[in-house]
Amino acid sequence: MTRFTSFADLAGILANDRIARAADNEVHAATYDGAFIEHSELAKLSIMAEPEASEMPDPDMARAAVELAVGTIFDVFRGTRMEEFAQQIVWGFVNSFHMTARIAEGREDDAAKKLGELARYNDNSEIHAVEMEDTQLLCRTLQGCREALEAMRDHASQVYRVETGKPFTATRGSQVSRTSATASQIAARDFLAARNRQRNEDHAPTGPMVVVSGGQVWHDHEMLWDILDDIKARIPEMVLATTGMRKGVDAIATGWAQARKVKSIAFVPNSAHGNAAPFKRNENLVRLRPVEAIVCEGSGIQSNLAQRLRAAGVPLHVRRIADQRPAPRSSRA
Template sequence: MTHHIRSVRDFSEIADLISLETAQPSQAFATAFTETVDGFSITAGGEASDAPMPDAREVQLATELLVRTIFDVLRDTRLEVVADRIAWGVVHSLHKVAGQLDGEADKAAVRIKELLRDADGSEVMMGELEEAQLLCQSLDEARDAVACMRDHAAGTYHAETGRPWSSPRGSLVSSKRTATVIAAADFLAARRRRRTDAHAPEGPVVIFSGGQQWEDHVSLSERLDAIRARVPSMVLATTAQSKGCDAVAAAWAARTGTPLIAFTLNRALGQRAGFARNEQLLALKPVEAVVCEGSGLQSHLARMVRAAGVPAHFFRLADQRVAR
């Protein structure tokens, strides 16, 4: 058995430590670290391995300790101020690897389509098809495992800093495990359905936008709580800014488990990028909107929301309730 060493600062942490060491893996880890294919190969033309998946509990503990230890060893030192940056990088490294595996799986899926299109029923062709399918399934399996680690590391980062971890680009979603599919055509169809579900959450959309200078997180969180009470299956769409109003909304979404769609700017559109993003938000046909005073982009969105007749909640900078 692997033994994990962790410092205990006071007696109140002993119970937590015992609980951590004896806990069963979460359902997410138990699922993500289940073998879904006989053999494993993430290298085209490489030898298939029959090695087992890592122990789910061991990986869950190691992932959490990886992030927490950074904060533990730097706490009360002059480097404490950069602990969150280092921990952010740890989560991002897992996110990057998951993305690389996902891209490689996409290429493998394209190869399966090509082989299906040209299939002639020969033994050689069937062998190539089986190899391509094993590669794609193995890459999916590896990607899901690493993405599970990434999500847990991000959750630990959130617990330590009070801020949700966010990627500089792309989505932060983990696909759901499906049963192993034998037929190549069925496998591709299941993969398409799974990716659609992961990247396009269903539910009534609430759009949210505000400036980067904002201190009153309480009022915004209370209003979002009230909307969610009326629309429990809501999906929140924001303008993806890393501070201010959008950061408050992202933290609220992480705390409540609300799906969040982050609309970043398309820089190729130049000065029109922000207005195009507002149009994208309205195209989602939102059931409600929250707009906080910020720049001309928020004023533009407010006018569009009113014109479209979307029920809206407007917040002004002057009305902030800031704790003293």
């Protein structure tokens, strides 16, 4: 992958890089173009600030900057004693986009709530009309900033996945994108809350649920990807549900979902239930009425889930550790 030596090179994204990753570049370019939109000639980032003329960053420059920042960290550390730290540093870089986008989303939600309150209040005064216009501009500006941050986060997370072979998974909240073709990763808490409130598809995706769970020590990526590819060929609108582990089977399945643009939901056990939390989580997964499931050998938690799925009549793929192909010497899964 071509890297830039300075920000002066950003405007001249090299042709070899475009040829090598043409499909990804087309997706990312369309995503950036769709996110970095000028909703208005004016911008407003707080309720107290006056509207001002301010442009969005150039989408091509933003895309190249992400590629440069993420790729250079891996290149500088590759083959050195510090190589293992590159993954942690880049994870933090991607997560900073994620957390900043969440902050912008919170401010956008507050502005939208106020706009709704103003719209319900019957007032024909000029003061009320100006406040409505200002709040609408604030909401629109924050929406544009949030979408741009999400586009950069999704691009950075894709480079992270390609470089490490592991999916980027945020520690807090869902990784939802409104304009991106990148698959959404949704936290179980957001998913269940959205279902209860009958919210939109962003946090409560509809579709046949496929459950995956397994131990944290697992190296055979191809086995799981082959099974998941077969399921997706039969159930194109599937939604992936994992048991939320950041290593092993769950991480492999989440990486597959990102590569195949499949929405995924991470059902992490609720610590409020103490030692019973994983088994309570298993019960909730079965209640979702999955149409198919993959359970790989792990612990008693996986055995419990497999038993519950069988009892519910869910078609089940069970794989044991011994079923795996031999692990490559360089495997880090």
